[in-house]
Amino acid sequence: MRNITTPALLLAVAFFTTSANVLDSSNTPVVVTPLASKTTTASGQPITLPQKNVEVQVSSYQIAPGAILPVHKHPFPRYAYVEQGTLKVTNVETSAANTYKTGDFIVEMIGQWHQATNTGTDPVKLLVIDQVKQGAKNTILQN
Numbered sequence: 001m002r003n004i005t006t007p008a009l010l011l012a013v014a015f016f017t018t019s020a021n022v023l024d025s026s027n028t029p030v031v032v033t034p035l036a037s038k039t040t041t042a043s044g045q046p047i048t049l050p051q052k053n054v055e056v057q058v059s060s061y062q063i064a065p066g067a068i069l070p071v072h073k074h075p076f077p078r079y080a081y082v083e084q085g086t087l088k089v090t091n092v093e094t095s096a097a098n099t100y101k102t103g104d105f106i107v108e109m110i111g112q113w114h115q116a117t118n119t120g121t122d123p124v125k126l127l128v129i130d131q132v133k134q135g136a137k138n139t140i141l142q143n
Contacts, residue, residue: 035081036105042098043091043109047077053134061126063087069116071142073109076132080106085124089116113142 040046063069063085071092082104089106090097092113099119100106108114118124130138 035103038105038107041077041107041109042089043094043096043112045110045112047107048110049131050076050133055132055134055136057130057132057138059128059130061124061128063116063118063124063126065118065121065123067118071113071115072139073111073113073142074130074138075111075140076130076136076138077110078108078131078138079129080108081127082106083125083127085118085122086120087116087124087126088119089114 038047061080080100082100082102084102086099086101087106088097088099089108091109092115094112098106132138
């Protein structure tokens, strides 16, 4: 195995941890800014994907001010980017809560009952990405 020199290692770290300028096909600069890197869910679980036939589903959510979502859980990974607003997510099994605001990235808990509330005065807008077994839904409501 080759040894990596310290300057090369530092260059690699700098490349992957800062904004990167690249060129598109028209030679116009494109700025890439990493927003999040997560290996666990909001409750500390490791992120695991379905083993085969994975389907990526992308949705836009808008949650009215004061709205309280029903208690639910997700059997597969769900990620959300908060485009606008303030959302409080409470794990109803442990009472632990996290509050997310504009610009935050959420890795939702898997298989744990939770509830979300728009605690702000503006609608919450989310870009939601699910990774599910093909054809499956990723929200189960508590009866």
